Amino acid sequence: MAAQLDFFYFIGSTYTYLSVMRIEAVAAASGIELRWRPFSVRTIMNEQNNVPFRDKPVKTRYMWRDIERRARRCGLPFPRVPGYPVDPDELANRVAVVACEQGWCPQYTRATYRAWFEHDLLPGVGDNVQRVLTGLGKDAEAIVALADSAEIRGRYDAETDVARRLGIFGSPTFACGSELFWGDDRLEDAIEWSQEHSA
Amino acid sequence: MAAQLDFFYFIGSTYTYLSVMRIEAVAAASGIELRWRPFSVRTIMNEQNNVPFRDKPVKTRYMWRDIERRARRCGLPFPRVPGYPVDPDELANRVAVVACEQGWCPQYTRATYRAWFEHDLLPGVGDNVQRVLTGLGKDAEAIVALADSAEIRGRYDAETDVARRLGIFGSPTFACGSELFWGDDRLEDAIEWSQEHSA
Numbered sequence: 330m331a332a333q334l335d336f337f338y339f340i341g342s343t344y345t346y347l348s349v350m351r352i353e354a355v356a357a358a359s360g361i362e363l364r365w366r367p368f369s370v371r372t373i374m375n376e377q378n379n380v381p382f383r384d385k386p387v388k389t390r391y392m393w394r395d396i397e398r399r400a401r402r403c404g405l406p407f408p409r410v411p412g413y414p415v416d417p418d419e420l421a422n423r424v425a426v427v428a429c430e431q432g433w434c435p436q437y438t439r440a441t442y443r444a445w446f447e448h449d450l451l452p453g454v455g456d457n458v459q460r461v462l463t464g465l466g467k468d469a470e471a472i473v474a475l476a477d478s479a480e481i482r483g484r485y486d487a488e489t490d491v492a493r494r495l496g497i498f499g500s501p502t503f504a505c506g507s508e509l510f511w512g513d514d515r516l517e518d519a520i521e522w523s524q525e526h527s528a
Numbered sequence: 529m530a531a532q533l534d535f536f537y538f539i540g541s542t543y544t545y546l547s548v549m550r551i552e553a554v555a556a557a558s559g560i561e562l563r564w565r566p567f568s569v570r571t572i573m574n575e576q577n578n579v580p581f582r583d584k585p586v587k588t589r590y591m592w593r594d595i596e597r598r599a600r601r602c603g604l605p606f607p608r609v610p611g612y613p614v615d616p617d618e619l620a621n622r623v624a625v626v627a628c629e630q631g632w633c634p635q636y637t638r639a640t641y642r643a644w645f646e647h648d649l650l651p652g653v654g655d656n657v658q659r660v661l662t663g664l665g666k667d668a669e670a671i672v673a674l675a676d677s678a679e680i681r682g683r684y685d686a687e688t689d690v691a692r693r694l695g696i697f698g699s700p701t702f703a704c705g706s707e708l709f710w711g712d713d714r715l716e717d718a719i720e721w722s723q724e725h726s727a
Binding site: 378379387388390391394395398399499514515 | 576586695717
């Protein structure tokens with residue numbers, strides 16, 4: 330059986346940019362089967378009073394500089410510090426749930442992060458979700474309606490609950506069963522663990 | 529000129545265990561000149577309301593598990609989750625300032641972290657500072673008196689101020705001039721940067 334890794338992430342997490350853009354190549358090179366699992370880390374962080382950046386200008390300045398350097402190491406664009414915060418209604422994330430169900434989640438998530446980091450089109454702000462969907466050749470209106478449905482909201486909440494029960498508190502988190510690896514800089518550790526512990 | 533790296537750290541930071549134990553070997557292998565610079569990250573974190581673990585049991589549980597795994601990767605002991613918090617009066621850190629002045633800071637800091645992580649002797653608690661100093665063949669009473677002096681307190685505060693002005697907010701931080709790298713997992717990035725940017 331191929332080793333499996335669950336990629337729990339939230340569109341709106343800044344470091345998640347790095348993972349979204351590179352995880353498919355890393356997983357493929359390692360023969361790992363990947364499951365993209367968008368969830369509401371915002372809900373969990375609020376529950377846990379885990380507020381790493383808000384009202385912390387010194388740490389926030391470092392975070393952007395660090396992402397800029399790490400992006401350069403990964404060969405990823407970082408033309409400027411992108412706008413923040415994003416996705417006030419978590420629409421961009423709920424669309425990711427729809428995309429998971431329909432099998433185009435990686436493409437959608439990458440397009441969303443590229444729009445944000447390369448073109449400063451903030452996820453879930455204005456009509457940016459619709460623009461990304463249209464760019465992917467999707468029926469934006471129909472997808473957004475689906476993302477607003479009780480069914481998709483319920484699935485999003487259920488995935489958040491799975492994450493909560495696993496002890497996930499941040500994005501990105503890579504889970505191999507109950508073993509958690511938090512942060513883009515733990516992706517290689519997670520891959521290694523998955524390979525060592527696959528059946 | 530050899531590339532230089534400033535190692536800003538605080539005895540009491542948990543992830544700093546990894547850096548304290550491995551940084552000399554990593555720096556030596558890379559031809560980097562290292563300056564050990566103990567400072568009060570606690571003061572800065574309180575100023576910035578940066579409280580990553582207190583009252584955050586889920587994140588704290590992950591932190592220990594992550595350190596355990598990273599220690600294993602580095603070949604470092606991690607027999608159990610050590611006691612926490614430590615060094616209520618920052619005596620262990622002020623002794624590190626004395627040790628810096630006298631040229632035995634790395635040995636002292638490693639011995640302090642070994643006592644904490646291997647033998648659960650919490651830094652700055654009870655007579656643990658004295659025990660570590662005695663184990664190093666030092667006159668514990670004289671060193672502690674020096675660490676309590678206005679001069680050493682002043683130097684400790686001055687180093688904290690240097691860190692504050694650089695924009696340092698956590699331990700360990702590796703600084704190459706004004707370029708900051710935070711966290712044990714950024715040590716290799718810092719080393720690489722130092723080599724690329726040395727005169």
